[in-house]
Amino acid sequence: MARSIDERFYHSSNWTACRNSYMSRVRGICERCGGVAEIVHHKTRLTEANYRNPSIAYGNANLEALCQSCHNKEHYGNSDRRERYTTDGAGNIITFPSAE
Ligand SMILES: [Zn+2]
Numbered sequence: 475m476a477r478s479i480d481e482r483f484y485h486s487s488n489w490t491a492c493r494n495s496y497m498s499r500v501r502g503i504c505e506r507c508g509g510v511a512e513i514v515h516h517k518t519r520l521t522e523a524n525y526r527n528p529s530i531a532y533g534n535a536n537l538e539a540l541c542q543s544c545h546n547k548e549h550y551g552n553s554d555r556r557e558r559y560t561t562d563g564a565g566n567i568i569t570f571p572s573a574e
Pocket residue numbers: 504505506507508509540541542543544545
């Protein structure tokens with residue numbers, strides 16, 4: 475399910491433009507640790523039901539620029555790790571180091 479959103483949403487030119495403008499807005503800085511942001515994360519995760527909602531998909535209030543490691547923590551933090559990978563805002567697969 476998440477995969478089809480990745481294909482339809484994260485590869486869209488609308489998202490690419492939104493992501494780029496958000497990144498420049500935060501000057502490419504991770505909003506949690508001040509490192510180099512690589513991912514624009516959706517605070518409310520996109521689902522089949524909400525990804526067409528502009529305030530969720532593109533609203534600055536729902537976006538957060540994160541570096542790879544903060545993004546991994548956000549998704550896998552202290553909770554159970556059900557998946558071995560996720561995708562970043564550009565649709566690239568991110569694998570998680572087992573050491574973390
Ligand atoms: Zn960070």
